[in-house]
Amino acid sequence: MSGQSAINESSILNGLRRIFRGDATASGDFTLRDPIPLPNGPKITGASSAEIAEIATRLDSAKSKSESSFQWENKAEFSLVSLDQVGAFDRFFEDKTFEGQGDDPVIFAVGRPSREFTAYLLCKFTQNSVLLTSGRARMLLNRIRQISSDRPPLGRRPFEGDSLFDVLAEGLRATTLQISATKSRADFETLANSFLFHAAYNTDAAARIGLEAMFRPQAIQRVRRSQDGSLDAPRQTYDADLVHHYLMGVAAEIPLLEYLAYYHIAEHFFEKIFNEDLISQVRSGITDPSFSARRNKDIQSIVKIVTRIKGQIKDEGGVNEQRALQLVLDRFVSIPRLVADLDAYDASLIDYYANSDVPFAGAGKANIRTHDEEAVRGAIAKRIYKVRNALVHAKEGELPKYAPFAHDEVLAREIPLMRFTAERIVIAQGKVL
Structure with missing residues (x-):
């Protein structure tokens, strides 16, 4: 990811501070001032230093990285952008998993980003001063508040998760394609594009690999003449x-x-x-x-x-x-x-x-x-x-x-x-x- 800011424990912690009202402890934990109550009972009080460190290590260990993907030995995750205005791809494929055939099947899963990818998107979002002062930041906070409600927003499934990064993933409303294999592979991007063609061919729901506009500075930093x-x-x-x-x-x-x-x-x-x-x-x-x-x-x-x-x-x-x-x-x-x-x-x-x-x-x-x-x-x-x-x-x-x-x-x-x-x-x- 040439030219991009490093994603590490410090940048993840700073991103959490910019989105949530909370403080970092001496041990590196992030503690929310107001815990987030969840519909299923428990409250999320923050993120531990161990969880943040584990996520940062996992991101750093990726053997291939780009603006919209991370690839490891036997797993990869790609950010997807729906190519229609009404989000037909997201609605059709949300939380669906597809398993290939053969002795070493490849598994494709579409849905909410992993905690690692969520941390990456958090850093992309919070390192952009234009985004932080835009209505998108307020929209993200409003989505997070809705998660604690017993009634999810229209068209959204009930929230499931027990981590602050799960809350973030739900609030960001990003969609990723996660591909996993039993053996090491070097063709994950080819597999991703094959899946997207197969999906579009059979359903007319199209998406591409890439970042949503809210994470891309060039899409936000238009010339403001007035x-x-x-x-x-x-x-x-x-x-x-x-x-x-x-x-x-x-x-x-x-x-x-x-x-x-x-x-x-x-x-x-x-x-x-x-x-x-x-x-x-x-x-x-x-x-x-x-x-x-x-x-x-x-x-x-x-x-x-x-x-x-x-x-x-x-x-x-x-x-x-x-x-x-x-x-x-x-x-x-x-x-x-x-x-x-x-x-x-x-x-x-x-x-x-x-x-x-x-x-x-x-x-x-x-x-x-x-x-x-x-x-x-x-x-x-x-x-x-x-x-x-x-x-x-x-x-x-x-x-x-x-x-x-x-x-x-x-x-x-x-x-x-x-x-x-x-x-x-x-x-x-x-x-x-």
Whole structure:
């Protein structure tokens, strides 16, 4: 889990302090100031240092870790994200176990996360200051209060558990897939994806490996241009088609769909801008003082312009999209404003684009902070276009190519560049009210 904060006894204990009213003892125990009464009788008074240490050791012993999974010798656990708005996957598979066949059967279990995975999610949640000050923290506390009620929330099964981490797991409402085997295995992610395909094929309930939005900083730390109560009425009207693409991008939970929605805003103008550029080149040629309609070579120079561009159109199966994208940027996007938007969102992004390729797309670096705006637009157009191509073309044997979900973390860093570019295009089309 490169770049992630360490998960250890100290971070787990600190996470408990941030969610619950309680104190740590000298021995490392965590004691609740107000014990949590459970419907089945006993009260949870906290978490012992031994339990916290055992969980931290178990997490540390995983032989493979990622943002959404832990894998041990003969067991693995994956965080799942339902791919429909109403959570059909969670409802259908909640607390179900499936055992494979053969002498060494693999067991798949879907449901509430283990105590180890719960501790990991707790740390992810509490190490994000944006989440802690959002309504999600209050929602988590309200869910925990509901656990002590004799009447569970509508649609939820009665709580079962005797650990503070069980309470947390119930409150987080995360879903994981736990896979266990009798022997050591190295293919748990393959098994997980096979299970998800099998589930979707048979039930139309789809989920993917990944973290819910509440645990992913990029999904929460959107650009906030207005504080609550200070939003003005719009002063411009905007093209409906562009607005619809933009809304689709903002609402998308899958990075691929988000990126393409914003790309379609630029693509909306490709043919118009490309044709205007062709007309401009021809007009510039025939209005040049040195041009003469009586000289064959001057006529041929105009024919060459048209032939060259028509050849590009034939090769591309349409307009030259990378060239058209750069023309759209030339027409509508102010580089200083784009730099300001990126800096306001994440001050590290411009350096990232200048120093990092996009491996799955074969897209090179883009130095956006240089004074040569034409070069900047060319680099941006090339990077954006190559990323777009990797998303929509996935022929076997062609490298590089985008792997759904596996490359989402890298793709997420490309979205701000595409989004803020798209916003500049939409705004440039606005008409004053």
